[in-house]
Amino acid sequence: MDNRHTPGPVFVVKHPGGGWSIQDRDGGVGRCIAMRYGDSSEDNARLLAASYNAFDAAASRLNLNAVELAERMQSGMLADLLKALEDLHGSAPEVQGGICQHCGRDYIGDDSMALSGDCPSDDCPAHIARVLAAEVRGTV
Known part of the structure; x- marks a missing residue:
């Protein structure tokens, strides 16, 4: 560099x-x-x-x-990266049937976590993608 x-x-x-x-x-x-x-x-x-x-x-x-x-x-690639990140993340719930589909965490039996929804783990790639996309868009 x-x-x-x-x-x-x-x-x-x-x-x-x-x-x-x-x-x-x-x-x-x-x-x-x-x-x-x-x-x-x-x-x-x-x-x-x-x-x-x-x-x-x-x-x-x-x-x-x-x-x-x-x-x-400079050609707008940052917007393309954000859109690709959001597309990769998708609209399906991260946690399905109590298991995060991205980091594999098992939330079955965890009373504080629903069996479907967003993964709350700070090191889950889906959580990181969701938070970063919201911060870039200014919707946090």
């Missing part, structure tokens, strides 16, 4: 001379890496900073180059 971009996170600051700057923390002091001016400048700066931070964090976790990852994803 060869990341030559400014490492995140970056943040948005109202510039005293007008407009909005996107800054990083170089030695604890904000350093401007981009400026946005105009009617939509605050929203544009927020979008750029959030996108920058999202790709920087994802690339770090995946041990990839953040710039190359962002360039590959």
Whole structure:
């Protein structure tokens, strides 16, 4: 992995001379890496900073180059990944007959768990997929 971009996170600051700057923390002091001016400048700066931070964090976790990852994803692939994740998860209950169809946990005899429904286990792939998809969509 060869990341030559400014490492995140970056943040948005109202510039005293007008407009909005996107800054990083170089030695604890904000350093401007981009400026946005105009009617939509605050929203544009927020979008750029959030996108920058999202790709920087994802690339770090995946041990990839953040710039190359962002360039590959710019055609809307993130939406395609989310849709594929939701399609793989499906609409059938995760737990059927007391057994999770994804992680195999046995909830038969567990009075706190219905014999069908969503698996509550934090490490169940279906639970993780459901929670992540809801967080991405903002429906949590």
